[in-house]
Amino acid sequence: MLETLLIRSRAVPPEPPRRRGATSVGPERDRFGVLKAVLSAVPWLQVGLGATVVLLAAMVPWATDRMLTAMDQQILAVDVRGEFVGDSQTAIERAAGAWIGKSYFATDLADIKAELERRPWVASAAIKRVWPGRLEIDIREKKxxxxxxxxxxxxxxxxxxxxxxxxxxxxxxxxxxxxxxxxxxxxxxxxxxxxxxxxxxxxxxxxxxxxxxxxxxxxxxxxxxxxxxxxxxxxxxxxxxxxxxxxxxxxxxxxxxxxxxxxxxxxxxxxxxxxxxxx
Structure with missing residues (x-):
């Protein structure tokens, strides 16, 4: 009877042994797979170009300001042109002379225009900068x-x-x-x-x-x-x-x-x- 029992016990297959140090990697593989899929979907070239454009756009005002500051100098001369009957070229040059010595770039030409057009005989004044340090003023008198x-x-x-x-x-x-x-x-x-x-x-x-x-x-x-x-x-x-x-x-x-x-x-x-x- 003992022999019969032993034979029956051998019929049950043993549990396969586990390898030492083995761990399950299924869930980790799924997590990194999702991350890789997300990263692969990002248009990195467009993102890089967009970031470059934004950076350059932010630098343009700063670079322009630095360049104008380096190039800026004083207004050294004023040239007045026009046909004069009531006013005179000398008088207008004297009035515009108040801006000599001011910043070439920072001076607001609209201020000069407004000041000259307050003169009784002046119908309009057109002012433009001439590099490196001169202003040209065209005067039109009232007829x-x-x-x-x-x-x-x-x-x-x-x-x-x-x-x-x-x-x-x-x-x-x-x-x-x-x-x-x-x-x-x-x-x-x-x-x-x-x-x-x-x-x-x-x-x-x-x-x-x-x-x-x-x-x-x-x-x-x-x-x-x-x-x-x-x-x-x-x-x-x-x-x-x-x-x-x-x-x-x-x-x-x-x-x-x-x-x-x-x-x-x-x-x-x-x-x-x-x-x-x-x-």
Whole structure:
């Protein structure tokens, strides 16, 4: 019976022996595999290029500032150009001379422009840098069209300005009216002046009263009273009457009033002389 039991015990296979020092590596392999997959999915070339671009972009302002600092120097000279009537090249050079000795790069050209354009005669100033240490200034002066009500000048663009030397503008027509109506006066003056030339008459001035009445002055001294209403039609009537009746006696006429509906009233120079008080 003992023998039978022994035989049965041999039929059970023994457990295979384990190798000494052996460990399981399955989970570790899975973890590193995921990490490798993540790293392999990153576009390293694009990341590197992007980082390089960002670094260079950050360095450009610093490098530019360093370069300009190294190149910077003082403004040494100012050149002024332009056609001058009211102002002078010397005076503008003297005014711009305040910037000589200032930083060539750090000086704000807009400040110079604003300062020069505050001068009464200056319409615009263009400033540019010329390396290594010079400024070039181009000045455009206001072009006076006429004298205004109180001795001021009005430019061709319709701007009123008050220079200290308006007389340098020379002989110009005289316009008058409320400041806010300056463009209306200029427009009417241009229209009348162009028509007068065709009849050999010169334009000397035009006044618009506060209440809206117009008075034209010819270069021969004749005043033409046009009033407030139907000014264009009355001006045409004056032209017709002058051409048909008054052209041959223009030297005798002092004043023409065309505010009448059926004609004009003429004041003769002889009437003025007779009405004058004797001393």
């Amino acid at each position: 006076p069209l006429a004298y205004w009500t109180d001795g001021r000048l009005v430019s061709r663009s319709g701007e009123l300005f008050s220079p200290p030397n308006p007389e340098v503008a020379g002989k110009l027509p005289r316009l008058a009216g409320p400041d806010e109506r300056v463009r209306d006066v200029i427009g009417m003056a241009r229209t009348m002046s162009e028509q007068l030339v065709g009849y050999g008459l010169g334009f000397a001035g035009l006044a618009l009263e506060q209440r809206g009445a117009w008075t034209l002055t010819l270069s021969n001294g004749i005043e033409v009273v046009l009033g407030r209403d139907q000014v264009e039609q009355r001006f045409e009537r004056f032209i017709t009457v002058y051409e048909n009746r008054l052209a041959s006696r223009v030297d005798e006429v002092s004043r023409i009033d065309v505010r009448y509906s059926n004609g004009v009233a003429v004041q003769w120079k002889t009437d003025v002389a007779q009405a004058a008080p004797k001393s």
